[in-house]
Amino acid sequence: MVHYKAYLIDLDGTMYRGNEKIPGAAEFIKELNQEGIPHLFVTNNSATVPEKVAEKLMKMGIDAREEQIFNSSMAAAKYIRLMEHHAKAYVIGEEGLYSALENENIQIVDDNADYVVIGIDRGLTYEKLAKACLQIRNGAKLISTNKDVAIPTERGMVPGNGAITSVISVSTGIDPVFAGKPEPILMEQAIEKLGFSKKDVLMVGDNYDTDILAGIHSGIDTLMVETGVSTFESIKHYDEQPTYKITDLYKWKLDRK
Amino acid sequence: MVHYKAYLIDLDGTMYRGNEKIPGAAEFIKELNQEGIPHLFVTNNSATVPEKVAEKLMKMGIDAREEQIFNSSMAAAKYIRLMEHHAKAYVIGEEGLYSALENENIQIVDDNADYVVIGIDRGLTYEKLAKACLQIRNGAKLISTNKDVAIPTERGMVPGNGAITSVISVSTGIDPVFAGKPEPILMEQAIEKLGFSKKDVLMVGDNYDTDILAGIHSGIDTLMVETGVSTFESIKHYDEQPTYKITDLYKWKLDRK
Known part of the structure; x- marks a missing residue:
């Protein structure tokens, strides 16, 4: 059995x-x-907070509670907190990543970060990528929520977090730690x-x-x-x-x- | 001798x-x-038009005429024109790339492109990358001005065109043709x-x-x-x-x- x-x-x-x-x-x-x-x-999925994921499941008739959702942003945030209490992070990402980092008491900063943390970011700009690269070259560690290179949308497959992360790893020569x-x-x-x-x-x-x-x-x-x-x-x-x-x-x- | x-x-x-x-x-x-x-x-350098490059050289006391400047945007544009008259291109890039493509009579379009052409773009957004990936997956060819992964600035090394291009090649699995x-x-x-x-x-x-x-x-x-x-x-x-x-x-x- x-x-x-x-x-x-x-x-x-x-x-x-x-x-x-x-x-x-x-x-x-x-x-x-x-x-x-x-x-x-x-x-x-690094973009959405657990509460909204549970809500989506419930609406479909699938039983789920917020505490039952475990995403790659939470894994990345917990990884950082276990590596270093009071870490400072520069973030490229959406609500789910910011929320996960805040829940682990990681300070979100614009420069002098200990960690650069990357999740899917539909608001990505060149300036965000530049700031990430500058801080990696200054010694910040590179953590990425996941390797997914493409995500499905109604329009077709668009770039996933793994593809966004490649800008930073290719430009700096530093390999990321992937959480997902x-x-x-x-x-x-x-x-x-x-x-x-x-x-x-x-x-x-x-x-x-x-x-x-x-x-x-x-x-x-x-x-x-x-x-x-x-x-x-x-x-x-x-x-x-x-x-x-x-x-x-x-x-x-x-x-x- | x-x-x-x-x-x-x-x-x-x-x-x-x-x-x-x-x-x-x-x-x-x-x-x-x-x-x-x-x-x-x-x-x-794909970003600057030849006229401005010649001007910069002249200001430094180095003799140069516009016709003596040959950049990677011009090479990419000429490559496309030789491959296909009346080609349509979706562009991620700056003034130098748009100008070079227009000089070769390549039509710049927002979708249904035959070519996706990438140059350094300090105004890069996620949406531009998404459109590029969608068109590559629809069969457009991927041309990139150069492989440079980082470019020097007063702040330090920031992502170059080769790093930007990697988002699209990693996400779609399609290798670019590099002109530079x-x-x-x-x-x-x-x-x-x-x-x-x-x-x-x-x-x-x-x-x-x-x-x-x-x-x-x-x-x-x-x-x-x-x-x-x-x-x-x-x-x-x-x-x-x-x-x-x-x-x-x-x-x-x-x-x-």
Whole structure:
């Protein structure tokens, strides 16, 4: 019998696509709640505060509380606070990143920063990039919320945070520390927050390159759903396979015999 | 006796540094003019129109006419015109790039472009980058004026065009065609404009990675001056050496016996 005591669950492509709920998502979460199984929603989205993400899920009929959202901005902020109390950060990003840094008591400054922290910023300007580069060259450390190079919009794929970060890493020659999936920072913090052994935690997601690799890198079991980016076909030649593959979350039974 | 019939001459680090004339530069140009030796100033600067560059040189006491300035924006524009008459271009850049494209009768558009052309743009925004990526994903070709990752300012090194271009290439997975030094596009066009055989043309510059490699890649002789970026020490282990090395342009005699 497979029985996981806690779940980490991706959002985009697993719970919803844009503003549409994915079939099976609400039922899966409902079952977790009925069984009293703790779970966190782990997302590379750095722009939105947890409160609004939970609200979006609730509106779709998917049960979620603010405390269950764990995003790459929170992971980056916690990483900095663990590295250095009273750190000063120069920020390129949106509401979710500013809020996460403030929650960890990180001082947001315009210059002389200890850390330059990058998240997706639809208000990006050359001047913001210039200030980031100048401070990296002055010794500030470069932290980026995630590696995603493109994000889907109604118009098509537009630059993601990983692409924005490349301006700074290419210009300064300094490699960033990435907080989000598939890097271990977000995952390790989320697993710790759940409070269970790794063997008891399952990572659920649609994207092999972020969700499934995040699980594999963190040493936990993984469940891939075919409702988003990756297909069984697209990953069939990969050496490291997900622990489980299902077409959609209707197929997942919490007690599998 | 070494006698070159025409010269290609770099600007920044060779003729001036910022707003300061480099010793020996004015005298060298004066001698070329006295001997009636044709020469072009070849620069990766894509932002400024030739008229203003010539004006800057003249103010420093260095003889220069507008027609003697050949920059990476002009090379990119000419490259597009040779590839396709009546091309439409979406542009990220400054005055020098817009002007160069207009001079080659390339239509500047906001969408449905055949080419996305990138030059340094101190007015860069996320929306400009998004539009560039969307059009590249729709099949537009990516042309970039140069690879320079950082440019010197009074505040320090800020992102150059090569760093800006990386957002688009990283996000779309499409490699750009670069027009400027050390790539051959600008060089070949400049050599053709001079109208002499390659064996008769000498490339003069301070930066090994742009100027000297540009000459080497184009199959012409090169003269490195130590008045800018590269030093004799910094290049001593390189396999491909400049044809000549001098500390400054006072040391160069047009007729060397």
